[in-house]
Amino acid sequence: MQAPLSFEDSRRLTGPNLYFAEPGAVLETISPGANDTGTITAWQDNVRLMCKALGWPHAPISVRAHRRGAALAFAAPIDQLFSATEVNEWAWQAARGKAEMFAPGHALATDPDSALHTLRLHAASERHPELTNLLAEAAAHDIPSLVDDESLTLGHGRNGRSWPLDALPALDEVPWSGLGGIPIALVTGSNGKTTSVRLLAAMLKAHGLRTGFSCTDGVFFDGQSLETGDYSGPGGARTVLRQVNVDAAVLETARGGLLRRGLAIEHANAAIVTNISDDHFGEYGIDDLDGLTEAKLIVARALDANGVLVLNADNEQLRAHAASVDCPIAWFSLDDDHDLLRAHRLRGGTTCGVAKGRLLLSHGNARNDLGLVAAMPLSVDGRATYNISNIAGVALLADALGITAATMRGVFGHFGRERGDNPGRLERWHFGGIHIFMDYAHNPEGLRGLLTIAESIGKDGRLGLILGQAGNREEPEIRALAATAAAFSPDLVVLKDMQGYMRGRADGEVADVLRDELLNRGMPATALPAHHTEIDAVRHALGWARRGDLLVLPVHGLTAKHEAGHLFDRLKSDHWQAGQALPG
Numbered sequence: 001m002q003a004p005l006s007f008e009d010s011r012r013l014t015g016p017n018l019y020f021a022e023p024g025a026v027l028e029t030i031s032p033g034a035n036d037t038g039t040i041t042a043w044q045d046n047v048r049l050m051c052k053a054l055g056w057p058h059a060p061i062s063v064r065a066h067r068r069g070a071a072l073a074f075a076a077p078i079d080q081l082f083s084a085t086e087v088n089e090w091a092w093q094a095a096r097g098k099a100e101m102f103a104p105g106h107a108l109a110t111d112p113d114s115a116l117h118t119l120r121l122h123a124a125s126e127r128h129p130e131l132t133n134l135l136a137e138a139a140a141h142d143i144p145s146l147v148d149d150e151s152l153t154l155g156h157g158r159n160g161r162s163w164p165l166d167a168l169p170a171l172d173e174v175p176w177s178g179l180g181g182i183p184i185a186l187v188t189g190s191n192g193k194t195t196s197v198r199l200l201a202a203m204l205k206a207h208g209l210r211t212g213f214s215c216t217d218g219v220f221f222d223g224q225s226l227e228t229g230d231y232s233g234p235g236g237a238r239t240v241l242r243q244v245n246v247d248a249a250v251l252e253t254a255r256g257g258l259l260r261r262g263l264a265i266e267h268a269n270a271a272i273v274t275n276i277s278d279d280h281f282g283e284y285g286i287d288d289l290d291g292l293t294e295a296k297l298i299v300a301r302a303l304d305a306n307g308v309l310v311l312n313a314d315n316e317q318l319r320a321h322a323a324s325v326d327c328p329i330a331w332f333s334l335d336d337d338h339d340l341l342r343a344h345r346l347r348g349g350t351t352c353g354v355a356k357g358r359l360l361l362s363h364g365n366a367r368n369d370l371g372l373v374a375a376m377p378l379s380v381d382g383r384a385t386y387n388i389s390n391i392a393g394v395a396l397l398a399d400a401l402g403i404t405a406a407t408m409r410g411v412f413g414h415f416g417r418e419r420g421d422n423p424g425r426l427e428r429w430h431f432g433g434i435h436i437f438m439d440y441a442h443n444p445e446g447l448r449g450l451l452t453i454a455e456s457i458g459k460d461g462r463l464g465l466i467l468g469q470a471g472n473r474e475e476p477e478i479r480a481l482a483a484t485a486a487a488f489s490p491d492l493v494v495l496k497d498m499q500g501y502m503r504g505r506a507d508g509e510v511a512d513v514l515r516d517e518l519l520n521r522g523m524p525a526t527a528l529p530a531h532h533t534e535i536d537a538v539r540h541a542l543g544w545a546r547r548g549d550l551l552v553l554p555v556h557g558l559t560a561k562h563e564a565g566h567l568f569d570r571l572k573s574d575h576w577q578a579g580q581a582l583p584g
Helices: 037-053 078-095 112-126 129-140 193-206 234-241 255-260 289-302 316-324 339-346 385-400 405-412 444-458 475-486 509-520 534-544 558-573
Strands: 007-013 024-029 061-066 069-075 145-147 151-154 161-164 184-188 211-215 218-221 224-228 248-252 270-273 308-312 329-332 350-355 358-363 366-372 427-431 434-439 463-467 492-496 550-554
Touching: 007 078, 024 078, 037 061, 037 069, 037 078, 037 112, 069 078, 078 112, 078 129, 129 145, 129 151, 184 193, 184 289, 184 385, 193 211, 193 248, 193 385, 193 405, 211 234, 218 234, 224 234, 234 248, 255 289, 270 289, 270 385, 289 316, 308 316, 308 385, 329 339, 329 385, 339 350, 350 385, 358 385, 358 405, 366 405, 385 405, 385 444, 427 558, 434 444, 434 558, 444 475, 444 550, 463 475, 463 534, 475 509, 492 509, 492 534, 534 550, 534 558
Parallel strands: 184 248, 184 270, 211 248, 270 308, 308 329, 329 350, 434 550, 463 492, 463 550
Antiparallel strands: 007 024, 024 069, 061 069, 145 151, 151 161, 211 218, 218 224, 350 358, 358 366, 427 434
């Protein structure tokens, strides 16, 4: 019988990543012996030996230890990434001195000659000289490129052209003079990504550019949906950048895609890290805030000396890690008099902050007043401090992309007034005697901010909440979310499964952890009903509510958000009152 493999994941890195700026392969080891120095040294030797034998150029090797083991990565040619994962698996198993097969049907790890023969065949079958020649020529012309398993794209958006990998053109058949890049901004962070993406896209549109963007809700161009679902990874970025009418692109760049595959692009004009907070620990070797910050800062690898990285000066993690990036930085804060912003302006740097209730964009000593914060709809009369941070960060992105202060003022003055501007994010209803807030809040920091705003506006009676968490969170993170909810003394917490986000968990498993923590914090079992779907949880909360109550509804699934919004609009138009039966 084949012994269990001593790694839990082996994957390709198709762009700039946590380990280096080139494509490559990474293997996540697991115990026992996952961090043994001698074994890791032998792995490094095996990788170098096999890469040399396969004729691959010298490439960087990275070892990153984490709680469960280590991430072992090395760079490899773009047309050899599947083979690189096989090399990685062989190198690790051989280093451990195990006789098991390093992959079904492959040579024994302890027989290097047989392994080399197998890997040479694998590499030869994958090799694609037409692709690598085109990529080299594109780089010589300073033309950006996109590659996936099916297509090559040279240039981006309106300046791009795509071909299937099995029908690539000859070098002299490519219209090089008509190819090029477009303005691109990358948006990452723990909270506020989608709101920032939508706000910047609105700015670019007001600036006269046909804009495409990708986010957790889908892919959009010129206000129209092209794809629905979570497109905050490399696939979403490529979809946007392959739209032939796109003048500019805003790409949500979430942690998962960064760690699984790396960036989809090698160059952007600007990027932002909105904030860093506890979330997603235990995946891909990220165990703490420092590791999460390093992962988010991968976006800086796409910026050169002409690019701008926008960072939140109010975030301790970002302040601590800023020195690790090698590109210009622009800082934002809720306080324009923040020590870091003042020092940055003295050096001629660019900042954005709030002073006496007004948003100020500064280039050194030069100031631009972008308006009264409380008059900006996204700020909810100045109460939504996390959205004020998002606004300040987006102002710096817009500035980096050449958008004028006048255009910013205009967009800040209306964006968020209409529900369609930012669907599923801090949406509000008031009907039937109750206040309703619906949002994407998915971690303790996001939930705390949502509940704080909601209570400041709409709590005259009881507080009802629905609560769920994705299955890929570790138990301490799930309990932290419940603890955050309990701190606001809700009268009802409807527990829910998050269909589409179960990530291997059984039905009700996450809800049981949430319930246990809420019980430990004093909530009665009768106040903790559970439902298997988000919309059923929403309906339960509505059926419970009476006049004066406040319902805070973190809803994550796209279908559930649409169904809930339609239900609220219907109840409002039907003059439904709290306590009445809900329509079917």
